Amino acid sequence: MPVRAIRPRWYWDGREAHSAPVLGITAGGQFEDPSGLPVEDVDGIVLPGLVNAHTHLEVGPAPRPDQRGFLPWLRALQAAGGAYTGGDPERFLGPARSRAAQMHAAGTAVVGDISNTGLTAAVIREAGMTGLCFHERIGIDVPTHPVLPDTIPVPHAVYSTHPDWISECADRSVSSDLTPWCIHVDEDPFEAEFLRGEGPWPGILRAFGRDLADFRYPHLTPVAYLDVQTRLRGAILVHCVCTGPADLDLIASRNATICLCVRSNLWIGGRLPDVQGMVDRGVRLVVGTDSLASSPDLDVLAELAAIRKAVPTLSAERLLRMATSSGFDALTLAGDGLRSRPNAAAPLLLVRGPTDLDELLNGTVWPRSWLGTLASGDPT
Numbered sequence: 001m002p003v004r005a006i007r008p009r010w011y012w013d014g015r016e017a018h019s020a021p022v023l024g025i026t027a028g029g030q031f032e033d034p035s036g037l038p039v040e041d042v043d044g045i046v047l048p049g050l051v052n053a054h055t056h057l058e059v060g061p062a063p064r065p066d067q068r069g070f071l072p073w074l075r076a077l078q079a080a081g082g083a084y085t086g087g088d089p090e091r092f093l094g095p096a097r098s099r100a101a102q103m104h105a106a107g108t109a110v111v112g113d114i115s116n117t118g119l120t121a122a123v124i125r126e127a128g129m130t131g132l133c134f135h136e137r138i139g140i141d142v143p144t145h146p147v148l149p150d151t152i153p154v155p156h157a158v159y160s161t162h163p164d165w166i167s168e169c170a171d172r173s174v175s176s177d178l179t180p181w182c183i184h185v186d187e188d189p190f191e192a193e194f195l196r197g198e199g200p201w202p203g204i205l206r207a208f209g210r211d212l213a214d215f216r217y218p219h220l221t222p223v224a225y226l227d228v229q230t231r232l233r234g235a236i237l238v239h240c241v242c243t244g245p246a247d248l249d250l251i252a253s254r255n256a257t258i259c260l261c262v263r264s265n266l267w268i269g270g271r272l273p274d275v276q277g278m279v280d281r282g283v284r285l286v287v288g289t290d291s292l293a294s295s296p297d298l299d300v301l302a303e304l305a306a307i308r309k310a311v312p313t314l315s316a317e318r319l320l321r322m323a324t325s326s327g328f329d330a331l332t333l334a335g336d337g338l339r340s341r342p343n344a345a346a347p348l349l350l351v352r353g354p355t356d357l358d359e360l361l362n363g364t365v366w367p368r369s370w371l372g373t374l375a376s377g378d379p380t
């Protein structure tokens with residue numbers, strides 16, 4: 001296979017940066033020995049394809065409500081018919097395919113997708129990416145659900161999912177050699193209130209026809225409640241906007257992962273998670289865009305730029321790890337995870353223009369191309 005020797009300004013290997021390395025790249029985008037080949041200088045940064053650890057490919061844009069907060073946002077999404085609740089899945093899978101293609105063109109190679117149809121594993125593959133289809137189920141009064149092939153079953157959130165189902169999803173994760181599972185947690189203060197039998201959720205759930213007669217309010221924080229149910233084994237905890245110091249200690253002690261989606265948090269609730277507190281405790285952090293109903297796009301580099309703006313003390317290296325090695329590790333864990341999926345070798349991405357990692361995360365940087373394409377075309 002023909003090999004080209006290129007010298008980008010920087011190569012980010014997923015964990016650290018290398019200045020002006022000479023990389024031998026095959027037409028398939030794999031590394032080869034570049035010895036003896038003429039070296040072409042390339043104006044840009046090479047890095048592994050990005051990992052979007054939390055998105056909802058099926059969910060479309062929804063108008064922004066006048067009021068901030070999760071409940072106004074949820075009502076706006078429901079009024080817009082933006083999420084699948086049964087019926088015709090193709091109406092949601094068609095747009096999901098074009099979103100997946102755009103996501104891949106923007107440099108994402110690996111996806112953790114929250115699916116309500118349970119059918120997006122093929123959507124991810126067809127777009128040239130690898131990833132996991134987390135099939136999200138709801139029902140505070142539904143203790144178990146059927147599991148579809150090619151999916152990882154997951155609960156939605158503590159107020160919307162039966163405790164037995166939360167435990168079952170985590171048990172499946174452990175029994176399958178620690179495949180990851182995920183749950184939205186501490187996105188909004190009403191979650192903690194619900195677990196004390198307070199706030200709006202009990203009334204809303206009853207209005208939806210849900211039976212809360214058997215639900216025992218645990219009077220624990222959402223993270224502590226999940227810990228009782230699952231020990232947080234294999235868990236990717238999405239959002240953690242309202243998570244306090246004691247629960248962050250618990251998450252760190254359990255080696256669970258937190259997925260940040262700060263543009264979504266700012267859009268919905270106007271508040272940020274304690275990212276610095278997570279970093280200080282050594283919690284593994286990954287990044288997701290959430291859905292188009294709360295984010296302007298599904299672009300991981302734009303999400304990293306937003307985290308950087310919100311938490312300027314974070315280094316470019318730490319941010320890039322979230323979207324490369326940490327993301328990949330979280331979706332793989334100890335088990336087969338991503339490794340058994342097609343296209344699992346992370347392809348290499350070239351982002352042209354930026355002279356260093358700080359510029360790469362300064363905003364949204366284009367153009368981007370896959371190095372398999374580069375090897376057969378003109379890189380400059």
Ligand SMILES: [Zn+2]
Nearest residue numbers: 114184290291
């Ligand atoms: Zn989400």
